[in-house]
Each structure stands twice: as structure tokens, then as C-alpha cells.
Amino acid sequence: MSEAGSIVWPSAQEPLWRLEWRLADSPDQEGIVIRSARYRDHQVFYKASLPSLRVQYDGPCGPYKDPLNYNNAQPTARCPNQRVCVYSYTSNGFRALGVESYHRIGAYRLTHRWVFWEHGWIMPRLYSAGLQCNYDHRHHAYWRFDFDIDNAGRDLAFEYNTYTPDIGWGPGWHSKPSEITRRKWPSSNRRWAVMDLDSSRGYFVLPGPNDGVADAFSTSDLWVLRYRSEEDLYGRQGSAAADGLSTHLTGEDTNGRDIVLWYCAHLGHSADHGGDDWHGIGPNLAPFGAW
Ligand SMILES: [Cu+2]
Numbered sequence: 449m450s451e452a453g454s455i456v457w458p459s460a461q462e463p464l465w466r467l468e469w470r471l472a473d474s475p476d477q478e479g480i481v482i483r484s485a486r487y488r489d490h491q492v493f494y495k496a497s498l499p500s501l502r503v504q505y506d507g508p509c510g511p512y513k514d515p516l517n518y519n520n521a522q523p524t525a526r527c528p529n530q531r532v533c534v535y536s537y538t539s540n541g542f543r544a545l546g547v548e549s550y551h552r553i554g555a556y557r558l559t560h561r562w563v564f565w566e567h568g569w570i571m572p573r574l575y576s577a578g579l580q581c582n583y584d585h586r587h588h589a590y591w592r593f594d595f596d597i598d599n600a601g602r603d604l605a606f607e608y609n610t611y612t613p614d615i616g617w618g619p620g621w622h623s624k625p626s627e628i629t630r631r632k633w634p635s636s637n638r639r640w641a642v643m644d645l646d647s648s649r650g651y652f653v654l655p656g657p658n659d660g661v662a663d664a665f666s667t668s669d670l671w672v673l674r675y676r677s678e679e680d681l682y683g684r685q686g687s688a689a690a691d692g693l694s695t696h697l698t699g700e701d702t703n704g705r706d707i708v709l710w711y712c713a714h715l716g717h718s719a720d721h722g723g724d725d726w727h728g729i730g731p732n733l734a735p736f737g738a739w
Pocket residue numbers: 576577578579585587717
């Protein structure tokens with residue numbers, strides 16, 4: 449079983465966002481998949497998903513890889529007849545579209561949410577509560593953003609650091625013309641972006657305030673990869689012990705290509721906060737250029 453739908457939001461008369469969503473069942477494990485997302489009639493994503501969620505405990509439990517799929521999703525009070533809940537709301541005067549699912553895996557309660565704002569921001573989020581074991585642990589959520597800004601190809605990834613001079617992309621920015629992994633570096637305000645070289649439209653990838661930094665178990669925060677269809681494994685890549693992404697890092701050219709960014713957020717959860725403590729992670733994706 450699965451659930452799927454397509455959305456023109458907020459209305460056909462005012463189609464700010466057009467997208468398709470799907471929550472597939474096992475063996476897929478990538479949460480709610482967003483496909484063919486367009487903002488103001490310009491393509492943003494070919495596909496966006498959450499293909500890996502790994503947990504590492506300080507005590508004698510795990511590690512685990514928690515599959516987010518239809519099988520362990522449950523209806524909620526907001527949407528009692530569906531496992532994927534689509535809703536609109538207004539916050540700080542701006543309208544937003546929410547697409548979310550609620551999952552139970554062992555003792556964990558997990559909410560996977562996509563928020564699409566009328567001003568173009570996208571907020572992927574993962575919220576977690578519950579203790580599988582009474583030890584401190586870290587949840588590592590890996591989002592896969594298959595950007596196709598103004599369609600596939602001609603995209604290039606960038607990184608910002610306060611210490612980088614203006615080398616042609618604006619103060620602080622340099623390009624990533626081949627496959628690479630990166631770590632967050634809060635002291636230089638490190639952030640990333642993807643831009644279409646023809647239209648100069650793009651999206652920033654801004655680490656969230658609770659997203660943490662890579663550690664010895666989950667060793668990277670960002671991957672810039674060239675799109676290869678065979679590298680989309682619907683969440684079946686890697687294992688509890690390893691993310692499995694290094695096999696995709698083969699030094700391919702990403703300079704003006706069809707590229708994929710993976711982003712990892714790391715959520716520390718201390719056992720003394722108990723099982724009812726909800727906490728959330730996720731980056732903010734913000735448009736730039738003339739949309
Ligand atoms: Cu936890």
C-alpha cells in the first residue's frame with residue numbers, strides 16, 4: 449500500500465507551488481517523497497526525500513536504521529483517515545503548505561514534515577520522541593535533495609565561508625565543481641547553495657540551529673553528487689552502521705550538471721530528558737534570484 453497525491457497550492461488560480469507526494473511501503477524507506485516540485489512555475493526538485501535515519505546509542509543498544517515508510521505510518525487526529533496529512537496554515541502573516549506523516553518504530557514516535565511557504569522557503573523537518581533504550585543517543589537524518597533548478601542540468605553547488613574573498617561568486621562563496629563531502633562549520637557561518645547557471649535562480653541550503661555537526665559515527669554533513677539514476681536506492685542504501693554514501697563519491701564533474709545534494713542533521717537526545725521530550729531537526733531551503 450501507499451498514499452500519493454498531487455497539489456496545486458494554494459489554488460489553481462494562484463499556483464505558487466505545484467508538487468507530487470508519495471509515501472511508499474516496504475522495502476522503500478525514504479519517508480514522504482516530493483516529486484516535480486515547482487515554485488512560481490520554475491522547477492525546484494526532481495525529487496526530495498529522507499532516505500536514511502540512523503541512531504547511535506552510548507549504551508549497549510543499536511545502532512539502528514529506522515525505515516520511514518507507509519507500513520509504520522499512522523493517522524493522526526488532524527487527518528484521521530490518512531497516513532499522509534496535507535494541510536495549510538498561516539504563521540507570521542505568511543501562508544504555508546504542510547505535508548507530513550507520523551510514524552511509530554519501536555518506542556520511537558517520529559513526525560516527518562515538509563513545509564512549503566508562499567515566499568518560496570522549504571522546511572524539511574524530522575521530529576522525534578521516545579527512548580528505545582535509556583541511554584544518550586544521536587539521531588542522524590539524511591535528506592536527499594535532487595534539485596533540478598529550471599530543469600535538469602546546468603546546476604552548480606556552492607559553499608559560503610566568512611573567510612573566503614570575492615572570487616567571482618560574491619563575497620564568501622566558492623563553487624564545488626566535482627563530487628565532494630563537507631562538514632558544517634558554524635564559526636565561518638558555512639552554508640551551501642545550488643544555482644542554475646543560465647537563469648541564476650537557486651536555493652540556499654541553510655543548516656538548522658539544532659542540526660549539529662558530523663561525528664565519528666556519521667562523518668559528513670553535505671554531499672555534492674552528480675545525478676545518476678542508479679544511485680537512487682529508495683532508502684535501501686547503507687546500513688545502521690554506515691550511511692553507504694561514499695560509494696557514490698567518485699570525483700565526477702558537477703560543474704553545470706544535474707546534481708544531487710545530500711544533507712545530514714544530527715540530533716542529540718539525552719536520556720535524562722525522558723521519552724516524552726520532542727525535538728526537531730532540519731535545514732531551511734531559501735530561494736534566491738528572480739522567481
Ligand atoms: Cu531520541
